Amino acid sequence: xxxxxxxxxxxxxxxxxxxxxxxxxxxxxxxxxxxxxxxxxxxxxxxxxxxxxxxxxxxxxxxxxxxxxxxxxxxxxxxxxxxxxxxxxxxxxxxxxxxxxxxxxxxxxxxxxxxxxxxxxxxxxxxxxxxxxxxxxxxxxxxxxxxxxxxxxxxxxxxxxxxxxxxxxxxxxxxxxxxxxxxxxxxxxxxxxxxxxxxxxxxxxxxxxxxxxxxxxxxxxxxxxxxxxxxxxxxxxxxxxxxxxxxxxxxxxxxxxxxxxxxxxxxxxxxxxxxxxxxxxxxxxxxxxxxxxxxxxxxxxxxxxxxxxxxxxxxxxxxxxxxxxxxxxxxxxxxxxxxxxxxxxxxxxxxxxxxxxxxxxxxxxxxxxxxxxxxxxxxxxxxxxxxxxxxxx
Amino acid sequence: xxxxxxxxxxxxxxxxxxxxxxxxxxxxxxxxxxxxxxxxxxxxxxxxxxxxxxxxxxxxxxxxxxxxxxxxxxxxxxxxxxxxxxxxxxxxxxxxxxxxxxxxxxxxxxxxxxxxxxxxxxxxxxxxxxxxxxxxxxxxxxxxxxxxxxxxxxxxxxxxxxxxxxxxxxxxxxxxxxxxxxxxxxxxxxxxxxxxxxxxxxxxxxxxxxxxxxxxxxxxxxxxxxxxxxxxxxxxxxxxxxxxxxxxxxxxxxxxxxxxxxxxxxxxxxxxxxxxxxxxxxxxxxxxxxxxxxxxxxxxxxxxxxxxxxxxxxxxxxxxxxxxxxxxxxxx
Numbered sequence: 140x141x142x143x144x145x146x147x148x149x150x151x152x153x154x155x156x157x158x159x160x161x162x163x164x165x166x167x168x169x170x171x172x173x174x175x176x177x178x179x180x181x182x183x184x185x186x187x188x189x190x191x192x193x194x195x196x197x198x199x200x201x202x203x204x205x206x207x208x209x210x211x212x213x214x215x216x217x218x219x220x221x222x223x224x225x226x227x228x229x230x231x232x233x234x235x236x237x238x239x240x241x242x243x244x245x246x247x248x249x250x251x252x253x254x255x256x257x258x259x260x261x262x263x264x265x266x267x268x269x270x271x272x273x274x275x276x277x278x279x280x281x282x283x284x285x286x287x288x289x290x291x292x293x294x295x296x297x298x299x300x301x302x303x304x305x306x307x308x309x310x311x312x313x314x315x316x317x318x319x320x321x322x323x324x325x326x327x328x329x330x331x332x333x334x335x336x337x338x339x340x341x342x343x344x345x346x347x348x349x350x351x352x353x354x355x356x357x358x359x360x361x362x363x364x365x366x367x368x369x370x371x372x373x374x375x376x377x378x379x380x381x382x383x384x385x386x387x388x389x390x391x392x393x394x395x396x397x398x399x400x401x402x403x404x405x406x407x408x409x410x411x412x413x414x415x416x417x418x419x420x421x422x423x424x425x426x427x428x429x430x431x432x433x434x435x436x437x438x439x440x441x442x443x444x445x446x447x448x449x450x451x452x453x454x455x456x457x458x459x460x461x462x463x464x465x466x467x468x469x470x471x472x473x474x475x476x477x478x479x480x481x482x483x484x485x486x487x488x489x490x491x492x493x494x495x496x497x498x499x500x501x502x503x504x505x506x507x508x509x510x511x512x513x514x515x516x517x518x519x520x521x522x523x524x525x526x527x528x529x530x531x532x
Numbered sequence: 533x534x535x536x537x538x539x540x541x542x543x544x545x546x547x548x549x550x551x552x553x554x555x556x557x558x559x560x561x562x563x564x565x566x567x568x569x570x571x572x573x574x575x576x577x578x579x580x581x582x583x584x585x586x587x588x589x590x591x592x593x594x595x596x597x598x599x600x601x602x603x604x605x606x607x608x609x610x611x612x613x614x615x616x617x618x619x620x621x622x623x624x625x626x627x628x629x630x631x632x633x634x635x636x637x638x639x640x641x642x643x644x645x646x647x648x649x650x651x652x653x654x655x656x657x658x659x660x661x662x663x664x665x666x667x668x669x670x671x672x673x674x675x676x677x678x679x680x681x682x683x684x685x686x687x688x689x690x691x692x693x694x695x696x697x698x699x700x701x702x703x704x705x706x707x708x709x710x711x712x713x714x715x716x717x718x719x720x721x722x723x724x725x726x727x728x729x730x731x732x733x734x735x736x737x738x739x740x741x742x743x744x745x746x747x748x749x750x751x752x753x754x755x756x757x758x759x760x761x762x763x764x765x766x767x768x769x770x771x772x773x774x775x776x777x778x779x780x781x782x783x784x785x786x787x788x789x790x791x792x793x794x795x796x797x798x799x800x801x802x803x804x805x806x807x808x809x810x811x812x813x814x815x816x817x818x819x820x821x822x823x824x825x826x827x828x829x830x831x832x833x834x835x836x837x838x839x840x841x842x843x844x845x846x847x848x849x850x851x852x853x854x855x856x857x858x859x860x861x862x863x864x
Contacts, residue, residue, distance in 0.1 A: 203658055203678045204699040207715040416697060416721075419637070419655045419679050444698075451700065451717060473698065473720040473740040477790075478768040516766055 162211040163456035165201075167443055168232035168239035169194050170225075170251065171218040172266065179385040183498075185433060190242050190265065191216050192428040193436030196420075197443030199427070201450070210450055214443070219243075226254035233260045237458025240284075240442045242266030242435065245276075252278040259458045261465075263442035266435060269319065270522060273486040277529035282465060283488040284442045288323035290521035291405040294493030294505035295375075295398055296327035297519070301507045304372035304396070308365070309338045310387070312400075314380040321377040324399065331510070336369040341383045361390035368393065375399040402497065405505070408437030409496040414504075417475035441474045441489070448472050477504070478517070486529040490517035564820045565623070565864040566827055567608045568836055569596035570853030576610055577852040578626060579827075581820055581861065584838065584848055588626050592619050598640040599858040602665070603647030608860060611638035611652070618652065623864065633670045635661035640724075640858075642683040642692070644707065651692050653680035660694050662710065674710050676703045682725040682736065686749065695722035695736055702736050702745075704752060714752040718745040724816075726775040726784075728799070737772035737786060744772055744786055746802060758802050760788060760795055774816035776826055778841070785826055785839070787814040794828055794837075796844050808846050810837035818859045829856040 169191055178184050186192070194214055201212040215235060219228055225243065229251040232239050237260040241248055245267050252262055264272065264283045268291065273283055299305070307328060311321040321338075328335050341364070365374065365387070374391055376399040378384035384400035396402055410421060410431035420440075424432040432440075449461040449470065464470055466487065471479040476492045483490060495503045506512075510519040518524070563582030569592075570577060576596060578588040593612030596619075601608050608621040611634065618638055620630040634641070635654040643650045643665065650663040660680055662672040677699025684693045685707070692705040695718070702725060704714040719741020726735045727749070734747040746756040760770045771789030777799060778784070784797040793807040794814060811830025819826050819841070826839040829852075836856060838848040 200678045200698055204696075204701070207677065207699070207701060207703075207712075416655075416679065422637075422656055448700075471720060471741070473700075479720055479740045479742070515768065517768075
């Protein structure tokens with residue numbers, strides 16, 4: 140099934156750019172989720188090609204390198220339709236490639252992973268931040284490029300504690316994902332010395348995201364919702380469902396900063412990131428996609444680059460060879476975050492610094508100075524080896 | 533335009549008539565002059581290596597990084613990446629007098645032994661731009677890997693090396709044909725390349741990989757790797773960038789970025805002899821022409837450390853502009 144990948148391996152190793160033989164063709168699949176939810180802020184609404192555009196840029200980058208190694212990469216994009224069977228869709232892609240980037244909700248991702256069991260194929264999870272996918276529900280054929288909620292929460296907590304904003308008013312949305320993010324934030328507070336002085340739930344009572352007369356009402360609602368809180372330093376919001384968090388900055392009863400799902404947000408990427416040579420990547424992306432590069436774009440870029448890196452290091456297009464390299468001790472990838480990114484061998488999660496962005500600038504990058512670790516300071520973010528519930532199989 | 537023309541006549545004359553000009557401007561003694569590019573400050577700091585004092589701060593364009601004297605010592609070229617050009621500083625006037633057509637976002641560059649041809653790494657469009665220094669004209673491009681950065685020319689002048697940061701290769705380019713003749717894979721984010729003077733070895737630093745690859749330039753093969761380990765410092769903080777090698781090839785110095793140290797490496801055995809504590813985030817370096825001193829730029833602490841080469845000791849720190857990056861030294 141992947142025989143066509145193997146082709147002309149081994150010819151013309153690293154010698155010259157003028158190679159006569161056909162290049163080794165390496166296909167990479169991209170399986171996207173059916174629907175994209177609406178954001179409160181119109182400027183944060185994901186583009187139609189959010190994710191795939193990052194993958195396309197990495198294909199271009201891989202091909203620039205590939206021309207010196209006689210390797211050629213191509214991307215097969217597939218977006219699920221509403222109600223479509225994810226197992227069938229992923230098998231369809233796996234008939235053509237051993238590498239599939241997946242931007243899927245947790246349950247769908249697990250279905251896809253289980254459908255691929257026994258094949259020389261892996262999923263690179265670029266979209267789901269659920270910790271359980273790396274813990275009790277971990278799979279040996281899923282590499283996680285996206286950070287977890289606990290990594291994001293820990294990154295934020297380290298900064299807030301460094302800033303001496305230790306008293307948090309936690310506001311949690313009423314949807315499951317909001318509660319999971321709140322779990323991660325509570326865990327982070329306990330780990331790093333934050334104190335949640337009170338917790339409030341913001342019920343989603345439905346209704347439109349935007350209304351002609353809405354702002355007046357929001358301006359009255361948010362101060363009332365946040366009044367009579369015990370003394371606190373920062374309001375931390377868990378609202379992945381985009382129901383209320385973006386309404387909070389500048390509207391809290393007490394004049395306090397907002398962090399979490401609005402205000403200061405932990406993220407794997409931001410268009411404002413320009414350290415460590417990132418400007419070049421951002422420029423390439425804007426040129427290709429005519430828009431800014433999102434976190435999902437970066438996660439997809441990184442996933443495709445990981446395969447490209449494995450292909451150039453092993454000088455191979457063979458799925459099994461590349462998978463072994465990715466999971467092996469010699470794998471690392473540069474992704475404009477100031478340090479090399481490696482995989483946690485116990486659950487195949489990519490270690491990575493997390494950016495803290497206010498939407499316009501990078502405020503800081505975690506891990507923060509002083510949070511030490513015996514193996515890698517990046518392992519101060521998220522669930523560490525001694526705590527893991529993952530048994531890879 | 534008029535200034536540009538005048539510059540050309542001064543700068544590119546053969547060596548002999550220049551001597552007179554040197555005498556006219558030279559300060560007493562054997563002091564050298566160092567030019568340091570300050571990436572954030574948009575300035576170039578001028579240091580007198582006799583008194584170790586800053587004698588002048590020159591305003592330049594946006595984001596100055598790569599910096600080098602022309603072969604005749606009359607001009608200093610500085611890549612101002614955010615202005616998409618290379619500016620030319622007249623060392624007598626100590627001000628910017630001209631620009632070169634470098635292509636977008638130039639970072640590092642190198643010139644041939646005669647000082648006639650300049651090769652510039654353009655990070656934004658995966659090319660090396662070739663510039664005729666005499667005509668101040670762009671005369672060619674070479675397509676390389678993603679994000680070209682480190683540039684150097686072999687001592688015999690026949691091979692240009694360009695490292696590409698995301699492709700992770702050292703590209704060997706024939707300077708005659710301007711064709712790539714070999715590509716050597718190295719560790720992640722290669723940033724700087726340096727030949728031994730006898731051309732027996734090419735050293736390439738990999739910032740994210742944390743190593744220096746030793747390459748056999750004839751065979752185009754990595755023959756060894758230098759690893760660094762500093763007690764009490766996490767591995768990820770060791771990020772090799774600038775490399776300086778003595779003319780005899782016996783001692784090399786490697787800047788280790790956020791490790792805040794310069795490694796002293798035996799040029800023959802490739803063993804690390806010691807680590808010298810310098811300022812924060814050490815980037816690049818340059819020897820005084822007599823090789824008595826090595827000056828290194830410390831990006832975060834805004835200073836330059838002076839290393840006594842024979843003693844292998846840091847002897848002085850000089851405050852410069854905001855976020856110093858590149859450095860070049862010559863006779864004034």
